[in-house]
Amino acid sequence: xxxxxxxxxxxxxxxxxxxxxxxxxxxxxxxxxxxxxxxxxxxxxxxxxxxxxxxxxxxxxxxxxxxxxxxxxxxxxxxxxxxxxxxxxxxxxxxxxxxxxxxxxxxxxxxxxxxxxxxxxxxxxxxxxxxxxxxxxxxxxxxxxxxxxxxxxxxxxxxxxxxxxxxxxxxxxxxxxxxxxxxxxxxxxxxxxxxxxxxxxxxxxxxxxxxxxxxxxxxxxxxxxxxxxxxxxxxxxxxxxxxxxxxxxxxxxxxxxxxxxxxxxxxxxxxxxxxxxxxxxxxxxxxxxxxxxxxxxxxxxxxxxxxxxxxxxxxxxxxxxxxxxxxxxxxxxxxxxxxxxxxxxxxxxxxxxxxxxxxxxxxxxxxxxxxxxxxxxxxxxxxxxxxxxxxxxxxxxxxxxxxxxxxxxxxxxxxxxxxxxxxxxxxxxxxxxxxxxxxxxxxxxxxxxxxx
Amino acid sequence: xxxxxxxxxxxxxxxxxxxxxxxxxxxxxxxxxxxxxxxxxxxxxxxxxxxxxxxxxxxxxxxxxxxxxxxxxxxxxxxxxxxxxxxxxxxxxxxxxxxxxxxxxxxxxxxxxxxxxxxxxxxxxxxxxxxxxxxxxxxxxxxxxxxxxxxxxxxxxxxxxxxxxxxxxxxxxxxxxxxxxxxxxxxxxxxxxxxxxxxxxxxxxxxxxxxxxxxxxxxxxxxxxxxxxxxxxxxxxxxxxxxxxxxxxxxxxxxxxxxxxxxxxxxxxxxxxxxxxxxxxxxxxxxxxxxxxxxxxxxxxxxxxxxxxxxxxxxxxxxxxxxxxxxxxxxxxxxxxxxxxxxxxxxxxxxxxxxxxxxxxxxxxxxxxxxxxxxxxxxxxxxxxxxxx
Numbered sequence: 007x008x009x010x011x012x013x014x015x016x017x018x019x020x021x022x023x024x025x026x027x028x029x030x031x032x033x034x035x036x037x038x039x040x041x042x043x044x045x046x047x048x049x050x051x052x053x054x055x056x057x058x059x060x061x062x063x064x065x066x067x068x069x070x071x072x073x074x075x076x077x078x079x080x081x082x083x084x085x086x087x088x089x090x091x092x093x094x095x096x097x098x099x100x101x102x103x104x105x106x107x108x109x110x111x112x113x114x115x116x117x118x119x120x121x122x123x124x125x126x127x128x129x130x131x132x133x134x135x136x137x138x139x140x141x142x143x144x145x146x147x148x149x150x151x152x153x154x155x156x157x158x159x160x161x162x163x164x165x166x167x168x169x170x171x172x173x174x175x176x177x178x179x180x181x182x183x184x185x186x187x188x189x190x191x192x193x194x195x196x197x198x199x200x201x202x203x204x205x206x207x208x209x210x211x212x213x214x215x216x217x218x219x220x221x222x223x224x225x226x227x228x229x230x231x232x233x234x235x236x237x238x239x240x241x242x243x244x245x246x247x248x249x250x251x252x253x254x255x256x257x258x259x260x261x262x263x264x265x266x267x268x269x270x271x272x273x274x275x276x277x278x279x280x281x282x283x284x285x286x287x288x289x290x291x292x293x294x295x296x297x298x299x300x301x302x303x304x305x306x307x308x309x310x311x312x313x314x315x316x317x318x319x320x321x322x323x324x325x326x327x328x329x330x331x332x333x334x335x336x337x338x339x340x341x342x343x344x345x346x347x348x349x350x351x352x353x354x355x356x357x358x359x360x361x362x363x364x365x366x367x368x369x370x371x372x373x374x375x376x377x378x379x380x381x382x383x384x385x386x387x388x389x390x391x392x393x394x395x396x397x398x399x400x401x402x403x404x405x406x407x408x409x410x411x412x413x414x415x416x417x418x419x420x421x422x423x424x425x426x427x428x429x430x431x432x433x434x435x436x437x438x439x440x441x442x443x444x445x446x447x448x449x450x451x452x453x454x455x456x457x458x
Numbered sequence: 459x460x461x462x463x464x465x466x467x468x469x470x471x472x473x474x475x476x477x478x479x480x481x482x483x484x485x486x487x488x489x490x491x492x493x494x495x496x497x498x499x500x501x502x503x504x505x506x507x508x509x510x511x512x513x514x515x516x517x518x519x520x521x522x523x524x525x526x527x528x529x530x531x532x533x534x535x536x537x538x539x540x541x542x543x544x545x546x547x548x549x550x551x552x553x554x555x556x557x558x559x560x561x562x563x564x565x566x567x568x569x570x571x572x573x574x575x576x577x578x579x580x581x582x583x584x585x586x587x588x589x590x591x592x593x594x595x596x597x598x599x600x601x602x603x604x605x606x607x608x609x610x611x612x613x614x615x616x617x618x619x620x621x622x623x624x625x626x627x628x629x630x631x632x633x634x635x636x637x638x639x640x641x642x643x644x645x646x647x648x649x650x651x652x653x654x655x656x657x658x659x660x661x662x663x664x665x666x667x668x669x670x671x672x673x674x675x676x677x678x679x680x681x682x683x684x685x686x687x688x689x690x691x692x693x694x695x696x697x698x699x700x701x702x703x704x705x706x707x708x709x710x711x712x713x714x715x716x717x718x719x720x721x722x723x724x725x726x727x728x729x730x731x732x733x734x735x736x737x738x739x740x741x742x743x744x745x746x747x748x749x750x751x752x753x754x755x756x757x758x759x760x761x762x763x764x765x766x767x768x769x770x771x772x773x774x775x776x777x778x779x780x781x782x783x784x785x786x787x788x789x790x791x792x793x794x795x796x797x798x799x800x801x802x803x804x805x806x807x808x809x810x811x812x813x814x815x816x817x818x819x820x821x822x823x824x825x826x827x828x829x830x831x832x833x834x835x836x837x838x839x840x841x842x843x844x845x846x847x
Binding site: 380388 | 492512517586626629839840
């Protein structure tokens with residue numbers, strides 16, 4: 007067995023409601039949406055208008071500044087609605103499905119035999135380019151760049167996250183084709199990062215043309231940013247691309263079958279889901295039919311999250327699965343007052359710190375809600391973030407550099423190596439209730455703006 | 459609880475913007491959040507948040523101070539009984555201690571919190587809980603016979619000059635409680651040092667039996683009267699004169715345990731402070747030219763304010779080093795300097811206070827070098843990567 011990177015810092019938050027390993031094929035939902043808000047820094051330009059007919063793979067919008075990057079419809083039907091927010095910002099492009107699913111044809115081909123430009127061209131056309139994101143900055147990659155490596159995290163360690171080894175089951179062929187395509191794009195290796203704590207899926211171990219790296223330890227060991235930090239840290243000027251394994255399969259299908267088939271396996275989990283399990287559905291699907299009759303309370307008392315509890319996006323009970331997300335989480339809202347909550351012994355209050363008596367009862371699982379559990383304060387406690395950030399980075403100093411908009415210092419303190427998801431646990435454990443992820447994103451956006 | 463909640467909801471509009479009592483908004487908010495954890499939910503970022511908050515953090519520290527406080531209250535009575543030669547039972551001693559100590563605590567909290575509330579209101583901030591700890595620390599590090607107006611003055615000084623001028627809790631450079639003590643020490647030295655201030659009633663000399671000195675072990679050591687230093691066991695348990703909460707190393711140790719188990723206090727700072735103190739003690743032992751230098755190194759840990767300072771003062775996260783590596787250096791130097799000042803300085807028998815305040819000033823510098831090392835490493839890597847490509 008190759009070298010195992012042991013991650014020691016981090017935290018597995020013991021949440022109730024893990025998905026049972028049962029597949030359910032979800033019916034085709036009535037509505038699907040592609041959300042520009044899933045792509046940080048994107049300025050979308052619409053290619054369609056409400057009422058237009060679209061096929062699977064027809065562009066819905068594109069990047070205003072990199073016009074060849076298209077975002078396509080995962081289903082065929084009619085553009086039902088373009089939902090806008092403040093200042094007419096496009097939030098969602100919703101497609102109403104029709105009964106027959108018509109596909110745009112992109113043509114079958116063997117990526118191994120295609121020149122790099124044609125692989126890029128094909129992925130751009132089918133709307134699969136956005137599946138590739140770059141580090142630094144965690145934004146959609148630039149097709150003209152050549153990264154020094156591509157990293158794929160084969161497992162997810164976030165709270166209640168799906169077992170990706172299970173989710174990629176039976177997709178050997180598509181996964182291999184996807185890897186072949188990615189191998190045409192990178193100058194260096196395509197890295198497949200696996201969990202050393204259990205035997206990985208055959209789909210992973212049998213794949214050819216990748217370099218395997220093994221990791222063990224608590225969350226965020228599964229975060230691709232943390233893995234890159236240990237395998238191949240990003241210095242100024244470096245470029246690394248990252249792809250989700252479920253998206254590798256979708257890329258593979260494009261080459262095998264010549265269509266955009268956004269089908270993926272996701273987990274529906276959380277303490278308020280009656281039967282947490284896995285669903286087979288398409289990116290952008292409305293969650294209405296998978297959560298209907300499967301939740302414990304009135305939807306108004308619940309928080310629906312596309313993604314995991316640490317980094318996911320808040321959506322409505324009939325909201326849509328995000329482009330990169332591999333799960334939907336449902337937890338209780340926490341808009342209640344609690345009498346002297348801070349002074350209670352707290353047998354039922356899970357905390358990373360040992361300040362509640364719940365720490366005497368290890369191994370229990372908790373139904374955590376969305377209450378902030380306290381007011382926002384200036385930084386007082388120190389050393390807290392360092393315990394959950396397995397990177398050679400001084401998190402609080404980096405955050406302060408971002409708040410001061412000090413570009414040099416941000417660079418020196420390692421802004422290129424981080425994405426907001428890597429700091430999600432810092433935000434969770436924070437005594438001062440600081441919105442760390444938002445600050446990190448501001449820092450990344452500032453770097454993009456200043457350095458281009 | 460529902461009745462209380464609905465009462466609060468009923469009067470709340472008065473304190474909000476445009477309400478009649480808007481000027482008391484921060485005060486109202488402080489009491490409301492004290493009674494009820496607010497109903498705020500996560501809007502951005504992580505959807506779930508840890509149950510820990512500033513109130514919990516601070517109350518743990520206050521709890522950790524309780525053994526030292528309770529012992530201190532009893533010891534005030536006990537020392538008084540020794541001084542007057544009266545046979546007091548346990549409860550009368552506690553009663554005597556309570557009468558002496560409680561007013562100091564009340565004054566410290568009332569003055570400090572009043573100022574905090576005013577500043578929070580002016581700044582339109584929420585009241586920060588930091589003073590819950592400071593307000594308890596101040597009474598524990600002053601001599602029992604201190605006049606109450608001095609406590610009030612010192613508290614006001616420490617909160618305004620020590621904290622609020624820097625922007626409030628979390629922004630201050632010096633530990634506010636120690637600043638209060640330093641203020642008293644330099645402004646009113648006769649009430650803060652000497653042999654007469656540590657035992658209640660001694661300064662006035664009423665009913666004191668002949669030959670009772672009231673000197674602290676450190677004062678004995680500084681006067682080279684090693685034979686008068688109490689036994690190590692007495693110093694460890696705390697049956698000696700001294701500031702109210704600092705005498706019992708045992709009580710402080712219990713507090714240290716609470717802080718370490720809950721993770722609120724940095725064990726790295728506590729340990730490295732002790733190591734630093736021992737190191738300096740050993741150095742003195744090996745070059746001893748006077749009796750003070752000869753006392754066993756480990757006695758320094760149980761004399762004076764060393765233990766209290768190491769556990770409750772040096773570990774204040776705001777004024778300590780903020781990097782984990784820096785904490786080792788910071789603590790070590792505090793211990794080292796404290797013993798150095800103690801033994802070599804003729805003016806102050808106690809060096810802990812000055813050593814911590816000095817290191818408070820140097821903590822950002824220590825952090826700076828720790829961070830610079832990290833930056834250098836990163837730059838080196840970038841340069842190496844650039845060479846390859």
